Amino acid sequence: MTRLVINRIGEALISLLLMSVVVFFLARLTGDPVAVLLGDGATEADRIALVAELGLDRTLPEQYLIFLGNALQGDLGNSVTGHQGPALMMVLERLPYSLGLALAALVIAMGLGAPLGVAAAVHRGGPIDTLARAAALLGQSIPPFWLGLVLIYVFAVELRWLPTSGYGGIANVILPAFTMALFSLAAVVRLIRSSMIEQLTSEYVKLARAKGLPERDVVWGHAFRNGVFPVITFMGAFFATMITGAVVIETVFSWPGVGRLALDSIMRRDFPVMQAVVLVITTLYILANLIVDLLYAWLDPRIREGAR
Amino acid sequence: MHSATAWTLARAAALCALAIGVLVPLSACTARHDADTLVIAMPTFAEDTFLPWTGGGQRKAYLDAIYDYLAIIDPETGEAGPGLAESWEMSDDGKTWTFYLRRGVQFQKGYGEVTSADVAFSIREIMAPAARAGPSSPLRRLIAGVETPAPHTVVVHLNQPDPELAIGYFANAQQVGIVSERYVTEAGRRKANAVPVGSGPFELEFHRPDSEIRLSVRADRENIWREPPQYERLIFHVVPEVSTRVAMLKTGEADIAPISFDDIGDLERTGLSIVSIPQSWSPVVRLGGLIQAGDRYEPANPWADVRVRQAMNLAIDKQAIIDRIFHGEGRIAASDTPVEAWAGLEPYAYDPVRARELIAEAGYPNGFPITLKTFATTPGAELPTVAQAVALYWQAAGIDVRIERIDWTSLRSAWTSGTARDYVWTHRGFPFTSAQNGLEAGFDARSVFASFSTPVLQDMLNDHAEELDKQARTEHLTAIGEYLRDQASNIFIAHINEPYGVSPRVGEWVFTSSNALNFETIRRPAPHGSDAP
Numbered sequence: 042m043t044r045l046v047i048n049r050i051g052e053a054l055i056s057l058l059l060m061s062v063v064v065f066f067l068a069r070l071t072g073d074p075v076a077v078l079l080g081d082g083a084t085e086a087d088r089i090a091l092v093a094e095l096g097l098d099r100t101l102p103e104q105y106l107i108f109l110g111n112a113l114q115g116d117l118g119n120s121v122t123g124h125q126g127p128a129l130m131m132v133l134e135r136l137p138y139s140l141g142l143a144l145a146a147l148v149i150a151m152g153l154g155a156p157l158g159v160a161a162a163v164h165r166g167g168p169i170d171t172l173a174r175a176a177a178l179l180g181q182s183i184p185p186f187w188l189g190l191v192l193i194y195v196f197a198v199e200l201r202w203l204p205t206s207g208y209g210g211i212a213n214v215i216l217p218a219f220t221m222a223l224f225s226l227a228a229v230v231r232l233i234r235s236s237m238i239e240q241l242t243s244e245y246v247k248l249a250r251a252k253g254l255p256e257r258d259v260v261w262g263h264a265f266r267n268g269v270f271p272v273i274t275f276m277g278a279f280f281a282t283m284i285t286g287a288v289v290i291e292t293v294f295s296w297p298g299v300g301r302l303a304l305d306s307i308m309r310r311d312f313p314v315m316q317a318v319v320l321v322i323t324t325l326y327i328l329a330n331l332i333v334d335l336l337y338a339w340l341d342p343r344i345r346e347g348a349r
Numbered sequence: 350m351h352s353a354t355a356w357t358l359a360r361a362a363a364l365c366a367l368a369i370g371v372l373v374p375l376s377a378c379t380a381r382h383d384a385d386t387l388v389i390a391m392p393t394f395a396e397d398t399f400l401p402w403t404g405g406g407q408r409k410a411y412l413d414a415i416y417d418y419l420a421i422i423d424p425e426t427g428e429a430g431p432g433l434a435e436s437w438e439m440s441d442d443g444k445t446w447t448f449y450l451r452r453g454v455q456f457q458k459g460y461g462e463v464t465s466a467d468v469a470f471s472i473r474e475i476m477a478p479a480a481r482a483g484p485s486s487p488l489r490r491l492i493a494g495v496e497t498p499a500p501h502t503v504v505v506h507l508n509q510p511d512p513e514l515a516i517g518y519f520a521n522a523q524q525v526g527i528v529s530e531r532y533v534t535e536a537g538r539r540k541a542n543a544v545p546v547g548s549g550p551f552e553l554e555f556h557r558p559d560s561e562i563r564l565s566v567r568a569d570r571e572n573i574w575r576e577p578p579q580y581e582r583l584i585f586h587v588v589p590e591v592s593t594r595v596a597m598l599k600t601g602e603a604d605i606a607p608i609s610f611d612d613i614g615d616l617e618r619t620g621l622s623i624v625s626i627p628q629s630w631s632p633v634v635r636l637g638g639l640i641q642a643g644d645r646y647e648p649a650n651p652w653a654d655v656r657v658r659q660a661m662n663l664a665i666d667k668q669a670i671i672d673r674i675f676h677g678e679g680r681i682a683a684s685d686t687p688v689e690a691w692a693g694l695e696p697y698a699y700d701p702v703r704a705r706e707l708i709a710e711a712g713y714p715n716g717f718p719i720t721l722k723t724f725a726t727t728p729g730a731e732l733p734t735v736a737q738a739v740a741l742y743w744q745a746a747g748i749d750v751r752i753e754r755i756d757w758t759s760l761r762s763a764w765t766s767g768t769a770r771d772y773v774w775t776h777r778g779f780p781f782t783s784a785q786n787g788l789e790a791g792f793d794a795r796s797v798f799a800s801f802s803t804p805v806l807q808d809m810l811n812d813h814a815e816e817l818d819k820q821a822r823t824e825h826l827t828a829i830g831e832y833l834r835d836q837a838s839n840i841f842i843a844h845i846n847e848p849y850g851v852s853p854r855v856g857e858w859v860f861t862s863s864n865a866l867n868f869e870t871i872r873r874p875a876p877h878g879s880d881a882p
Contacts, residue, residue: 076762123403297560
């Protein structure tokens with residue numbers, strides 16, 4: 042187990058290094074922040090001075106080495122906009138909002154998706170199965186932007202049950218979390234359904250039934266425990282995606298998360314913030330995958346044994 | 350039914366019951382703000398910073414409640430009136446301005462009286478090389494030095510005459526808000542940029558980056574020298590999506606929000622009011638390669654010929670664009686910024702026949718290809734639609750238009766680096782309270798944002814800048830406006846009135862311009878039966 046963790050950490054560091062190269066050079070392909078920062082009536086001399094102030098007059102390899110050297114000391118630079126605060130802090134300030142929303146979405150996706158997927162598998166071909174498959178298809182087809190606006194209209198404007206948007210109490214989380222959850226909920230239903238169908242026809246389930254175990258124990262205690270593996274893999278990756286890929290949902294619901302920070306930093310060509318966002322998210326991806334690996338090892342003794 | 354299934358369904362039913370049980374009580378949580386609070390939903394906080402020199406003018410929506418300016422423009426007359434400065438005088442050569450400060454004005458949180466040292470500090474900071482404010486660059490060129498001969502006297506020396514300094518850079522439609530030198534020095538720039546201290550009527554109560562700014566009337570209410578606010582609290586929310594802003598207006602979660610032109614009818618039907626900010630921005634098509642200075646001129650472009658540019662103007666039915674895209678909220682323009690002296694300028698009429706003739710006369714009987722780049726921004730979500738309309742009109746005149754979507758930052762980068770030479774692009778013009786400031790930004794060849802410049806125009810601008818007589822300046826301005834129109838320097842389309850949805854809780858709202866919305870001065874509605882305005 043320890044070796045597994047050490048191996049994964051080594052891979053994570055290499056991934057981070059490669060990602061730093063990619064984000065650094067890709068960001069600079071799209072232009073620079075100088076044009077955004079120049080005010081009305083700025084002259085060519087102002088432009089040249091700003092280029093020098095931001096260090097953009099150095100060669101790209103030089104700029105990268107400076108960035109890497111600082112990054113190794115935990116300094117990802119300061120925002121080049123008027124904020125001028127540490128880029129890493131700006132990302133970390135936003136992260137709790139994104140994590141909270143993603144976690145709520147995850148709970149909804151798993152809480153609703155798992156029972157529905159299991160029910161669909163148990164009643165394969167029946168009305169519940171048809172309903173679950175239709176719901177899954179719908180969930181994966183509806184654009185979150187549209188769904189978000191419809192939910193706002195129904196639950197905020199018409200019913201007045203929930204606030205339209207913004208960060209606040211539990212009431213503010215429900216609509217964005219559900220909008221975010223719907224796509225992954227649909228995926229969870231499909232994955233669990235197909236996985237459970239496979240498990241429910243396997244020999245060990247037949248044996249469990251032959252031994253006279255109650256059906257509930259057979260389904261949830263035996264089949265589900267094995268059937269949940271693909272979902273864990275999916276949700277691990279999807280959790281990280283929910284943090285960064287939530288730009289649309291954060292925009293519709295005015296949620297102050299990392300997704301909007303990422304978008305704003307791209308629009309402003311705020312290189313340090315862009316780089317900090319990508320590196321923090323990469324770290325989260327890696328952590329999510331590490332947790333998935335450890336969960337696998339915990340759930341499946343064969344992996345634990347193999348790693349030993 | 351299997352027991353497992355029954356259990357699963359029972360659990361699902363329990364979840365649904367729980368959800369409803371939670372949702373219904375939560376509806377109480379959506380209770381709107383209290384009666385003393387005004388909520389404003391904004392598309393963006395821009396840089397989301399609080400020192401005047403650390404970002405652009407979009408922040409003025411919330412900064413104007415915190416900071417004071419030397420002069421305040423009278424919304425009725427458009428003239429500069431007393432602000433922090435009670436009076437001022439300009440030297441005969443127009444190069445020295447002396448401002449006499451109002452006595453006894455106190456900074457918030459006990460940071461003492463506003464003095465000339467604070468004013469000088471604020472001016473120097475906005476001119477500093479690291480400043481990121483809109484007017485930082487021109488102020489660096491304009492101001493030679495600032496002196497403080499007495500605690501309430503500020504003398505500003507200029508490198509060139511600027512008879513519009515008080516109504517221009519130093520008035521409340523610009524960004525030279527006065528900060529406390531003592532506070533910024535003691536707290537440090539980073540903290541002062543996050544927790545502002547000004548001398549205005551409101552102080553910061555709470556800030557969640559990119560989400561919420563809550564301002565409340567300053568604790569030492571007796572030190573408010575402006576008209577006392579009627580609302581105790583102003584809450585600004587960032588709501589980037591316009592449909593969400595409209596929903597907030599409908600639910601009462603917001604009292605004021607900019608909306609899209611398409612939402613006007615919908616909101617009016619629900620009983621909400623629309624307030625249009627007159628001439629708040631101008632859709633315009635800029636033509637690349639028209640700066641006759643350095644390497645920014647491209648004579649090979651068909652539109653380097655003035656006849657082609659005139660044809661490109663004549664080919665467009667601008668009133669149809671105003672009616673269809675902007676729902677009638679605007680008027681045809683002969684400039685990209687509203688200037689009083691240009692109010693009588695006759696814009697190009699819609700004359701597609703003459704447009705085709707001019708294109709043929711210029712040597713393009715079969716038309717020519719052109720790339721029209723466009724982007725959506727705030728305000729300016731309609732620019733891509735405007736581009737499509739313009740393209741259709743030009744195509745009817747024989748011009749083969751290829752529309753290219755681009756992000757504003759990339760285009761701005763190409764423009765300011767001088768590489769946007771062989772294509773044209775949609776853009777937006779904004780009002781300047783000082784016409785001279787607007788001309789310097791948009792038509793002085795030294796500006797990286799210039800879109801058109803010729804030696805003749807440059808001479809006209811220089812003459813105007815050096816002229817001190819008011820009547821003569823107006824004549825100069827009129828001549829410049831006519832020249833820009835006759836040269837078809839841009840495809841000027843319209844001056845647009847930006848619509849805001851407002852709730853019944855908004856009474857009298859007197860804004861100066863789109864650069865000074867004066868949210869902090871909004872009054873409560875007059876009681877029923879009252880004759881008050």
